[in-house]
Every structure is written in C-alpha cells, then in structure tokens.
Amino acid sequence: MKSATVVDNLDQPVKRGRRFPLKWKWALGAAFGIFIVFSIFSILLFNRLTAIMMDQEKTNLHDTMTLVVERLVNQSKPLTYDTVLPYLRPDLATDSDQVPKVDQNAKQNIYTDSIIVKLAREDVSVSIYNPKGQRVYASRKVPTKFKRLNHVSVMKEQIGQAAGFVGRRPIHSRTTGKIIGYVQVTTQLGTLKHDQHQLLLAFYGLAILAFVVSGIVGYVLASYFLKPIQLMTDTIDVINVQPQAAKRIPMTRGNDEFSDLTQLFNDMLDRMQRYIEQQEEFVEDVSHELRTPVAIIEGHLTMLNRWGKDDPEILNESIGASLQEITRMKSLVQEMLDLSRAEQVEVHYPNATTDVKAVTNQVFNNFKLIHPEFTFTLDDDLREATLVKIFHDHFEQILIILMDNAVKYSQKRQEVHLSISRSERNVEIAVQDFGEGISEEDLKRVFNRFYRVDKARSRDKGGNGLGLSIAQRLVDSYHGSISVDSVLGNGTSFRMLFPVYHPEATEETTPTEQTPTE
Structure with missing residues (x-):
C-alpha cells in the first residue's frame, strides 16, 4: 500500500493509496x-x-x-x-x-x-x-x-x-x-x-447479460450519484493545500440529499475561510495599532535608561505617558477581543433571546444618570415585551456603543434622541444626535476597523475606531441590519432592524435567563 501524499501544485491530483473504488x-x-x-x-x-x-x-x-x-x-x-x-x-x-x-x-x-x-x-x-x-x-x-x-x-x-x-x-x-x-x-x-x-441455455445467457448490463448501469449510476462526493474530495484536496483558496463544490441541479450536503459543505468552507480571514485581520490590525504605543513606551524607556533616571520631572512624565499608552493598549486588546467574539456569536449564542423594550429602557436610564448635562429623549412605541434573537449583553453593548458615540460627538448641542418601534416582522431602534455630523466621504467608511472621522479629536476622546465595527458585526451576526444617515454640522442618526422572535406557546424561558452555549 502506498501512503497518501499531497502535492504543492493545485492542478495536480492528490495521490492516494491503492483502494477499491466505491463506484466498482x-x-x-x-x-x-x-x-x-x-x-x-x-x-x-x-x-x-x-x-x-x-x-x-x-x-x-x-x-x-x-x-x-x-x-x-x-x-x-x-x-x-x-x-x-x-x-x-x-x-x-x-x-x-x-x-x-x-x-x-x-x-x-x-x-x-x-x-x-x-x-x-x-x-x-x-x-x-x-x-x-x-x-x-x-x-x-x-x-x-x-x-x-x-x-x-x-x-x-x-x-x-x-x-x-x-x-x-x-x-x-x-x-x-x-x-x-x-x-x-x-x-x-x-x-x-x-x-x-435450450431453456437453460437461454437462462444462462440472459443471466450473464443481466449481470453485465446491471454492472454497467450500476457503474454509470454510481458515477453519476457519486460525482458530488468526488467533487467534494477534489475541493478538500485543494483546501488542504491552500486553505484560503476560493474553490467550492459546484451545486447540483437535483433537489436531493447531495445538494443539501453540498450546500452545507460550502457554507462550512465559507465560515472556515471567514474565520481564517478574521484571524489574519485581527493579527494585522493589532500589530498595526500596537506599533505606535509600543514605540512610545520604548522611546520613554530608552530616554530614561540614558539620562532621565536622575531627573524626577522627566521620570514622572515618562512613567505617566507609558501608563497612559498601556491603558490604551489594554482597551484596544479588549475591543479587538470583543470584535473577534462578535463574529462567532452564531456558535456561542444560538438560542439567546432579549426583550428589546426592557434593555433599551435600562440603557436609556443609565445614560441619563451618567451624563446629567445631556438631554436624553426616549420614544417607546412598544406596548409590551418584544423579543429578538440576540444575547442580552450583546444588545446592550450595541446600544452603549451608539449612545456613547452620540455623546462624544454632541458637545455643542448636548441632546440625544432614542426611539424604538416595531412592525409585523421587525423591531427598529434609532439613536440620533445633533452634533458634528459626518461627511458623505467618511460615511461610507464609518464601520471600517480603526477608521476615525477626525483621528486627532477621536484619539483625544479615547476612541480606537472599533466601536462601530463591533456594533455592525454583532448586528450582522444576529441577522439584523444597521444603517447611518448624517448631515455634516447637523448630527447623525443610526438605525437598526432586528427580526421579531415569536416563541411557541410552550416556551416559558425568560430572555435574561438565556446563557451562552460554550
């Protein structure tokens, strides 16, 4: 038996040990x-x-x-x-x-x-x-x-x-x-x-003919029905050689188990490739964002090592600057972890539900308490508890991100408007501020990682440019949608839509009692 070997050239088939094919x-x-x-x-x-x-x-x-x-x-x-x-x-x-x-x-x-x-x-x-x-x-x-x-x-x-x-x-x-x-x-x-x-001879001849014809028909049918498996094997060979390859199994015309298996397999490859891309983006983004604070800390330590240890003023300034950068690094790492987890909620929180009305009112009251100088307005059109399929903490995190952005960029007119309403199928949550607004050019990239509308002012306000990206990934992961409208100088409005969840009459689980699936 020859052991299986994998070649580097994607055009060449993978060699496998001798075997008796399933078609035969x-x-x-x-x-x-x-x-x-x-x-x-x-x-x-x-x-x-x-x-x-x-x-x-x-x-x-x-x-x-x-x-x-x-x-x-x-x-x-x-x-x-x-x-x-x-x-x-x-x-x-x-x-x-x-x-x-x-x-x-x-x-x-x-x-x-x-x-x-x-x-x-x-x-x-x-x-x-x-x-x-x-x-x-x-x-x-x-x-x-x-x-x-x-x-x-x-x-x-x-x-x-x-x-x-x-x-x-x-x-x-x-x-x-x-x-x-x-x-x-x-x-x-x-x-x-x-x-x-003569009759026996006829039966013998027909038996041989039936054996040959059935063998040929069986081989042809096996080749036809097992073609998706062969395509799947070829795709796996390519993915093993190059995990980031875009090759997928062609969908069959028939509506059968093989077509379902092909769809599931392609979806699995898409998720795997998405996770690999997320990991690569995570490493690239973290290394890019950590380069500046690391360089700053290195510069201060180098200065202290050369001649700043004997100067108390320079020592205190360097230590303070280094601690500030370390704090920002911790915040950045935590936000990157939140972003990575936001892209995997379908694995960890498949059955979590949340009462939109209760959580929205809770976040609204918390911001009124934290920022008494602001005027917060809530338009709640929900007459009863309304459930959506999202983990409680994630829905709260999305609202906090949007409300926190509204507060940061509304320093002249300190007013934030929050509203919730529903239709037959969806729940809509809107957060509107009356601050600086966003230009049309920046509006297209506002959900990109580490993108800041005004980088200097955003850094002064403590932002890393990941909040809106985290919010968008969470909303998308729970099959919702988020959009933004803005007029430069007049404010910005974020709107979210989530499908309404209708539990069966026998379900008695409360939204806050949902726990993540590890």
Whole structure:
C-alpha cells in the first residue's frame, strides 16, 4: 500500500493509496444483487415451465390413448394385426375395402389424419395387445413391459436410457362390452429434455447479460450519484493545500440529499475561510495599532535608561505617558477581543433571546444618570415585551456603543434622541444626535476597523475606531441590519432592524435567563 501524499501544485491530483473504488463496489453489488434475483426468478420460472411441459406430455399421451381406443372400440372380436392396421395406419393398408369409410380420406391425405400425425412423432410409440397379452401391433419398438390393467394408468417409467411416460388402458368392445385388447402408449422425454436444455441455455445467457448490463448501469449510476462526493474530495484536496483558496463544490441541479450536503459543505468552507480571514485581520490590525504605543513606551524607556533616571520631572512624565499608552493598549486588546467574539456569536449564542423594550429602557436610564448635562429623549412605541434573537449583553453593548458615540460627538448641542418601534416582522431602534455630523466621504467608511472621522479629536476622546465595527458585526451576526444617515454640522442618526422572535406557546424561558452555549 502506498501512503497518501499531497502535492504543492493545485492542478495536480492528490495521490492516494491503492483502494477499491466505491463506484466498482456499487456496480458489482448491483450486478450480484440483480444476478441473484434473476437466478431465483429463473429457477422458479424453469420449474414452472417444466411442470407445464410435463403436464402437456401427459395430456398428449391421454389424447393419443383416447384416439386409439375410439378407432378400435367398434370391433367385436379380439384385435389382430389385420384388424388394427386399417384403423391406425390406413395409409399402409393394401386393400381399400378393409379401410373404414371414415378413414378413406385419411388414406388419401395422410397429413391430416390425427392418428397418423400422433404416431409420426419420434418420441411416441403405440402398442396394441390382444386379450392374451400378445402384441399385435407396434408403431415403434420400445423396450417396455406389458402390464394387463383394467383401468387407465399413466406412470413415469424408465424407457431404455431415458425416462418417459407410459400409459396403459383396456379396450372394451362397444357392441359386446368385452375386452378385445389393450393399448399401451409410451412418450419418451427426449424432446422435453432438449427443450429444457435450450431453456437453460437461454437462462444462462440472459443471466450473464443481466449481470453485465446491471454492472454497467450500476457503474454509470454510481458515477453519476457519486460525482458530488468526488467533487467534494477534489475541493478538500485543494483546501488542504491552500486553505484560503476560493474553490467550492459546484451545486447540483437535483433537489436531493447531495445538494443539501453540498450546500452545507460550502457554507462550512465559507465560515472556515471567514474565520481564517478574521484571524489574519485581527493579527494585522493589532500589530498595526500596537506599533505606535509600543514605540512610545520604548522611546520613554530608552530616554530614561540614558539620562532621565536622575531627573524626577522627566521620570514622572515618562512613567505617566507609558501608563497612559498601556491603558490604551489594554482597551484596544479588549475591543479587538470583543470584535473577534462578535463574529462567532452564531456558535456561542444560538438560542439567546432579549426583550428589546426592557434593555433599551435600562440603557436609556443609565445614560441619563451618567451624563446629567445631556438631554436624553426616549420614544417607546412598544406596548409590551418584544423579543429578538440576540444575547442580552450583546444588545446592550450595541446600544452603549451608539449612545456613547452620540455623546462624544454632541458637545455643542448636548441632546440625544432614542426611539424604538416595531412592525409585523421587525423591531427598529434609532439613536440620533445633533452634533458634528459626518461627511458623505467618511460615511461610507464609518464601520471600517480603526477608521476615525477626525483621528486627532477621536484619539483625544479615547476612541480606537472599533466601536462601530463591533456594533455592525454583532448586528450582522444576529441577522439584523444597521444603517447611518448624517448631515455634516447637523448630527447623525443610526438605525437598526432586528427580526421579531415569536416563541411557541410552550416556551416559558425568560430572555435574561438565556446563557451562552460554550
């Protein structure tokens, strides 16, 4: 067995160990299955046909005996060769006067006489015996023994080297009622054996043909039905060589289990690739953002190491600046972790639900308490608890991010408006401020990571440019939508939509009792 090896070239197939392909297993399995079924059917059919042919031979034997008796029953004296021949073989009678009138036509046309036709068969022999058991006529010499019987008998006996049927019957005179002779008819089964042999050859040929055809059909069907698996294998080979490859399994036209499996497999590859990209982006973003505070801390430490240790003023300034950068680094790392987790909520929080009305009111009251200098307005159009499928802490985090941004950029007109409403399918939450606003150019990139509308002022306010990105990822992960409208100098409005969740009547779990799935 050769071990499997993976090549670096995506155009070359992956080499695997020797194996017996599933297509051949399927084809041979179908062929053997159909062959066995066909064999059983053939055996039953052969036995039935054989029984029918045996019954037909018996019927022919009975008919022959009946016909012979009907020809000879009108005589009153014991049968002799001279009295039998005109009735059974009128074509051989030398004296036309001896041939009965009913058989005159038979003498003229031997091919229409029923008795001549039956006696002409090679496997049929008719023997006539007188009352003493002496044979007076035989159409053919057959090695069978005579048995005197007073009733009709048909038995299977050995006739020479082959088996056959022997029929015996007494002949009663129609005029006197006495026995004037006996008829013995033998039917050899050579023709039957020949027919059986031909039938077996036909069955053998059909069985071989069925095996071959079923194998070919099974192979073709296996190739067709297993094509998605082969495509899946090829895709896995490519992904193993290059995890970031965009190759996916082509969707099949049929609406079956393979199409469902293909869809699930492609979705899994998409999620895996998305997680890899998120990891790479996370590393790149963190390394980029940490470069500046690390450089600042390194500069202060280098200065202290050279000559600043003896100057208390420079020492305190460097330590304070370093601690400030470390605090910002901690905040940045925490926000990056929140962003990474926001992209995996479908794994950790698949069944969490939240009451939008309760959480929105809670966040509204908290901001009123924290920022008493601001005027906060809440328009709550929800008359009852309204559930959406989102983890409680994540919904609260989204609202805090939007409210915190509204407070940061509303220093001139310190007013924030919060509203919640619902339609038949969705809940809408809007946060509006009346601050600086966002230009049309910046509005397109406001949800990008580390993007700041005014980098200098945003850094002074403690922002890292990740809040809105975290909010968007959370909203998207819970199948919601978020949009922003802004007029430069007049304020900004963020709107979110979440599908309303309608629990079944039997569910009694409260939203705040939901716990994440680890």
